Amino acid sequence: MAMAAGKQISVAPMMDVTDRHCRYFLRQISPHVRLYTEMITAEAILHGDQERLLAFDPVEHPLAVQLGGHDPVQLAAAARIAAARGYDEINLNVGCPSDRVRDGRFGACLMLDAERVARCVAAMAEAVHVPVTVKTRIGVDDQDSYEFLAAFVERVARAGCGTFIVHARKAILQGLSPRENREVPPLLPERVHRLKREFPALRIIINGGIASLERIDAELALLDGVMLGRKVAGDPSFLAAVEARFFASGDNHQAFDRDHVVRRMCEYAQRQAGSGLRLHQVTRHMLGLYHGQPGARGWRRLLSEQAGRPGAQPQLLLESLDAMSMSNQA
Numbered sequence: 227m228a229m230a231a232g233k234q235i236s237v238a239p240m241m242d243v244t245d246r247h248c249r250y251f252l253r254q255i256s257p258h259v260r261l262y263t264e265m266i267t268a269e270a271i272l273h274g275d276q277e278r279l280l281a282f283d284p285v286e287h288p289l290a291v292q293l294g295g296h297d298p299v300q301l302a303a304a305a306r307i308a309a310a311r312g313y314d315e316i317n318l319n320v321g322c323p324s325d326r327v328r329d330g331r332f333g334a335c336l337m338l339d340a341e342r343v344a345r346c347v348a349a350m351a352e353a354v355h356v357p358v359t360v361k362t363r364i365g366v367d368d369q370d371s372y373e374f375l376a377a378f379v380e381r382v383a384r385a386g387c388g389t390f391i392v393h394a395r396k397a398i399l400q401g402l403s404p405r406e407n408r409e410v411p412p413l414l415p416e417r418v419h420r421l422k423r424e425f426p427a428l429r430i431i432i433n434g435g436i437a438s439l440e441r442i443d444a445e446l447a448l449l450d451g452v453m454l455g456r457k458v459a460g461d462p463s464f465l466a467a468v469e470a471r472f473f474a475s476g477d478n479h480q481a482f483d484r485d486h487v488v489r490r491m492c493e494y495a496q497r498q499a500g501s502g503l504r505l506h507q508v509t510r511h512m513l514g515l516y517h518g519q520p521g522a523r524g525w526r527r528l529l530s531e532q533a534g535r536p537g538a539q540p541q542l543l544l545e546s547l548d549a550m551s552m553s554n555q556a
């Protein structure tokens with residue numbers, strides 16, 4: 227059965243993962259999930275190569291850009307540039323705990339300064355007509371009570387943020403790597419549920435450790451949406467099951483065909499080859515496509531060994547497909 231109107235399922239912003247090639251690939255699997263860019267700093271947008279940082283293919287819609295920064299003027303300017311390029315949502319990162327991000331005084335440590343986040347959001351909301359949203363944690367270090375989270379959300383909502391994506395674990399700013407910060411602090415989804423009960427007018431999206439259709443179903447019954455991260459990165463075909471369960475309505479649903487996705491990606495890589503793209507930049511996102519299927523290991527091995535070689539051609543994708551189906555028949 228299709229999802230209730232107004233509910234949302236998205237793929238999380240992931241550095242080094244959700245670049246434009248990854249997003250194009252995921253879009254071949256799911257026409258409807260919302261996609262996010264990797265975090266891009268406002269400074270990079272203002273002073274860097276905007277085309278490289280912000281270009282995307284129109285099929286990627288609905289598409290949000292995630293910004294990193296702490297300066298309202300810079301963030302507003304970066305948001306304006308991204309909105310003019312056609313992004314559907316501007317999201318502010320208030321959840322990343324890495325040292326580099328903390329030293330830049332943005333990411334998760336901003337949760338400790340709700341006033342500043344409010345000023346950033348107000349400036350961004352003033353600058354663009356698309357929604358400005360915030361992705362945050364349930365707390366930081368010893369500021370980990372529900373009351374702290376509620377006060378942060380209340381303040382930032384008043385500045386013009388109507389949607390919060392909440393990674394349901396706190397961030398620990400000293401002593402844990404970013405990876406450990408996605409695993410060690412316990413997930414407390416009930417905090418996010420309480421937030422929705424106490425702020426029913428806000429859109430509250432939950433993130434963190436969600437990896438089954440049943441769990442998505444249960445969260446959508448309580449909240450406005452679900453954001454999926456590592457499950458999709460490791461098993462992108464999971465999105466086909468999400469698409470079938472939550473977005474398909476009767477006759478518009480086409481059965482998912484992994485081989486068809488590979489052929490589409492081969493065409494994509496051929497189109498991109500002219501702009502100097504290396505095949506590996508596309509195929510690295512596709513290694514998990516056959517996760518759990520016969521031949522998955524051979525697929526992964528062939529692509530990871532050969533796509534990085536100098537001069538590797540998009541045709542390698544079709545050859546890998548053939549090699550897999552021959553070995554499955556043997």
Ligand SMILES: Cc1cc2nc3c(=O)[nH]c(=O)nc-3n(C[C@H](O)[C@H](O)[C@H](O)COP(=O)(O)O)c2cc1C
Binds near residue numbers: 454
């Ligand atoms: C490789 C990787 C890179 C990430 N990069 C970002 C990022 O750029 N911005 C962000 O807000 N979160 C980032 N995250 C965190 C995810 O968006 C998400 O909050 C986290 O992985 C928890 O969700 P999950 O359990 O579904 O993976 C990253 C996570 C991973 C695994």
